[in-house]
Amino acid sequence: MRPTHLLLVVAAVLLGAAGGLGAFTFAYAKGGSYLTDDPSACANCHVMREQYDGWVKSSHRAVATCNDCHTPHTPLGKAVTKARNGFLHSAYFTFGGFPVPIRISPASRAVTEATCRSCHAEVVDAIDPGGAAAPDQDSCIRCHASVGHWTR
Amino acid sequence: TNIFERRQEARNPFYRVVALADTTEDPAVWGQNFPHQYDDYLKTTDQVRTRYGGSEGVPVTPTAADPRSVVAQSRLEQDPRLRDLWAGYAFAADFREERGHAYMLIDQQLTGRQRVARQPGGCLNCHASIYRPFLRAGEGDLFAGFERLNRMPYDSAAAWVSHPIACVDCHDATTLALRITRPAFIEGIRALKASQGIPDYDVRTMATRQEMRSFVCGQCHVEYYFKGAEKRLTFPWARGLTADSMLAYYDGVGHRDWTHQRTGAAALKVQHPEFELWSKGVHARSGVTCADCHMPYKRVGALKVSDHHVQSPMLNINRACQTCHRASEAELKARVEEIQDRTYQLRNVALDALMALLADIEAAVRTDSTAPGVAQARGWQRRAQFYADFVEAENSMGFHAPGEAGRILGLSIDATRKGQVALRGILTRPPSVGAGPR
Amino acid sequence: TNIFERRQEARNPFYRVVALADTTEDPAVWGQNFPHQYDDYLKTTDQVRTRYGGSEGVPVTPTAADPRSVVAQSRLEQDPRLRDLWAGYAFAADFREERGHAYMLIDQQLTGRQRVARQPGGCLNCHASIYRPFLRAGEGDLFAGFERLNRMPYDSAAAWVSHPIACVDCHDATTLALRITRPAFIEGIRALKASQGIPDYDVRTMATRQEMRSFVCGQCHVEYYFKGAEKRLTFPWARGLTADSMLAYYDGVGHRDWTHQRTGAAALKVQHPEFELWSKGVHARSGVTCADCHMPYKRVGALKVSDHHVQSPMLNINRACQTCHRASEAELKARVEEIQDRTYQLRNVALDALMALLADIEAAVRTDSTAPGVAQARGWQRRAQFYADFVEAENSMGFHAPGEAGRILGLSIDATRKGQVALRGILTRPPSVGAGPR
Numbered sequence A: 001m002r003p004t005h006l007l008l009v010v011a012a013v014l015l016g017a018a019g020g021l022g023a024f025t026f027a028y029a030k031g032g033s034y035l036t037d038d039p040s041a042c043a044n045c046h047v048m049r050e051q052y053d054g055w056v057k058s059s060h061r062a063v064a065t066c067n068d069c070h071t072p073h074t075p076l077g078k079a080v081t082k083a084r085n086g087f088l089h090s091a092y093f094t095f096g097g098f099p100v101p102i103r104i105s106p107a108s109r110a111v112t113e114a115t116c117r118s119c120h121a122e123v124v125d126a127i128d129p130g131g132a133a134a135p136d137q138d139s140c141i142r143c144h145a146s147v148g149h150w151t152r
Numbered sequence B, C: 001t002n003i004f005e006r007r008q009e010a011r012n013p014f015y016r017v018v019a020l021a022d023t024t025e026d027p028a029v030w031g032q033n034f035p036h037q038y039d040d041y042l043k044t045t046d047q048v049r050t051r052y053g054g055s056e057g058v059p060v061t062p063t064a065a066d067p068r069s070v071v072a073q074s075r076l077e078q079d080p081r082l083r084d085l086w087a088g089y090a091f092a093a094d095f096r097e098e099r100g101h102a103y104m105l106i107d108q109q110l111t112g113r114q115r116v117a118r119q120p121g122g123c124l125n126c127h128a129s130i131y132r133p134f135l136r137a138g139e140g141d142l143f144a145g146f147e148r149l150n151r152m153p154y155d156s157a158a159a160w161v162s163h164p165i166a167c168v169d170c171h172d173a174t175t176l177a178l179r180i181t182r183p184a185f186i187e188g189i190r191a192l193k194a195s196q197g198i199p200d201y202d203v204r205t206m207a208t209r210q211e212m213r214s215f216v217c218g219q220c221h222v223e224y225y226f227k228g229a230e231k232r233l234t235f236p237w238a239r240g241l242t243a244d245s246m247l248a249y250y251d252g253v254g255h256r257d258w259t260h261q262r263t264g265a266a267a268l269k270v271q272h273p274e275f276e277l278w279s280k281g282v283h284a285r286s287g288v289t290c291a292d293c294h295m296p297y298k299r300v301g302a303l304k305v306s307d308h309h310v311q312s313p314m315l316n317i318n319r320a321c322q323t324c325h326r327a328s329e330a331e332l333k334a335r336v337e338e339i340q341d342r343t344y345q346l347r348n349v350a351l352d353a354l355m356a357l358l359a360d361i362e363a364a365v366r367t368d369s370t371a372p373g374v375a376q377a378r379g380w381q382r383r384a385q386f387y388a389d390f391v392e393a394e395n396s397m398g399f400h401a402p403g404e405a406g407r408i409l410g411l412s413i414d415a416t417r418k419g420q421v422a423l424r425g426i427l428t429r430p431p432s433v434g435a436g437p438r
């Protein structure tokens, strides 16, 4: 991860989070793990354990890390998303009160959907013959529900 | 978004060797651009039997009247009760297991039902590539062409078509996007949405891509009748898609398909309500479409394409089911057959009950056809028969919505019971059939 | 909760403050080691109503005879047809919606059924912490104790117990592993396995952990009867777990629960066949256990514990269902209620039909109780009633196996039909009831 991004992320978190607490949380809870792409880092938080375990059982364990799917495949988008998640994560984690089981947000879903398509462009271009003209796309995980996380 | 960015530079995997226009009717031409889809499409000539579906290729000696050398098995021979159920109606003359799309036109032209009754032009709506013929007959106006062919007798209308369903019936020639080409569906779904409080629904502009993956099939795999003197092909959806609401619709407009030969009841014949039954199942609730199971994606080299060999998913469990269900092929097959065996048992109980009711009414009519019990028993027969036929005519043997199929068969058995009770003079009045045309 | 706690918990799952032995009966003592499970276990006193489940806390003025200040709603008042269905049997006196485990003992002791009939000691098997009492009564021999209490009248047997179900009834005190403590289940499941070609099945040594998550519940949430003079608590599974095979079992041994007061039929009463119906559903096929839905894992800080507040999953959809189903809570609730509404409709159709049959037989008996039609109609009533009651007594209103529930209700309606037809002299003989003890 390049330092410019690191700065960007830390800044965003400091700005967004509730003052010092945010910073503290971020440090203490290893929120810094956002800055790496090591899956076990995500799992630092026990609340991420389920997804981590699911990922370990999934077909992508060997081919994609958390951030390969959960952050856009463009430099800027990657940094911004990490910052947003970093803030949300810290906040939620500090004050609790997030829904369990954790459910992905629409924003994050759009990210994962795009990353599927970016890695599998060759494979799936054919099913959108209209290309960009094609109206609404069909969701990948409507069928491949457990590629990222083995469910059931 | 960055899907869009990527889309811009995305190379199209297909070589466009020919330019396709809305006027390109011949699938072989489309096939030059889309060989995989075309090759699979041609495979709908295959005939393989599953426990309750697929079809069996029965060899027959071609005659001048019927040049076919292979047909599908006769359902009437498999279950003679159906002859009694439909006594006096063309279906009692010939009714076979359906087979692949490639046969749709010839099977319609040569069915024994054509010999015993004069069929209307509207039949062709679902048995031919009729999008272009509609436009030709309507001089560019789809609905005008639809109405014109509806009014013709079958043979005159048949002269306008030459091919079973083709690419152009489901696809836009330039974007390849799915599209609706059948006026009867446009009108039927609009009436349905209106009943749900959604006015002026236009399926051509308002349906999502996912919905289209079922709607294209819903243009044909549905219950229908020919309305009024102009024999307009109509789907009875104005009150909803359940068996109950379709029966209420027919009662409301006072429609009967025929008068039952043995009992004199104002009978109804249900035909392939796959779309309607599917819509009441948990798959539909979960957004699972017809194409998901009957045209699952398949991998060809680097690409994946929709399997245009439209067939029973039981012949393709791996692709049709296993992407969503982790269970083994054997287990998934067992789940389907358990559901189907259960439905089949109840279907048989319902048909046996109906046979008893027919005999009872027949006897009562001989003694005194004017007895009040008789009129009521006939009313109950109409209902019991509609419900039983709904599941019998639906082609998944209950799989598309197991719980709903059981409910409908239960109502059929109860209606039969009430009919038999009515003949004892214990009068339980069936909902009255409106005073429409008889 | 804050981060410090979270990190603390992560290190020490729970503290063993007391040593637990097989003789430790008091849940409060277990609770010192397992406070989360204990706290939730105490919550089974809650009463919340769902559309078809949960329970409603109905305030009543305590009397000397019945000190309860709150009871669950009366099912007999909700649906008076049940009084006719069970005419002449204790259930017609008092039958209420079931509520949480905390009430099992007191609700049994104080039910109106105790006043109208002398109940056997075997009742306690499923309404008390009876594992230790069995051992005491049998001087260390579980089966001997079981037999001894079975032979006693209810009150004498009740003197041996003091508490509703407790930890020790489901858990091994040292390993906390699930275990089977009820001889009736050990014998019932052995007979079932034997019928499937698996001889000498011992559930205590051969069940997987996954199976145990349903088997512990199957010790009580099942159909049963008291066999012979020694009133041995028995599960009628020797021919299988379907409604059909249990009815065949009762016919085979010629068992009747009572003689129907209005018609003289050899009637049967079904009780809570949750385990049996569940076993025919797609959840069971997919390995989904009772505990998965009724005791889902919940996160307490770093710990994942089974929610010991055993209750309706509709009050806990998020944990009970969403771990496996991606759909929203509202959608999952809607799916359940659609299934239940469908089952409820057919249940009502079946009960109405049965009411008509009871009236018909009653009238026929008055004219000539020896007429052949009467004997047969009674036989059909026994069947129709068993099938309808199977779904009525099962507590998920069809959810545990929607398709199977529909099938059973369909068979009930058809049996009623045959009974009514039999009275017209058109004889269709029901499978004969074997010449066992009456």
Ligand SMILES: [Ca+2]
Pocket: B053, B054, B055, B097, B098, B099
């Ligand atoms: Ca077929």
Ligand SMILES: [Ca+2]
Pocket: C053, C054, C055, C097, C098, C099
């Ligand atoms: Ca309850």
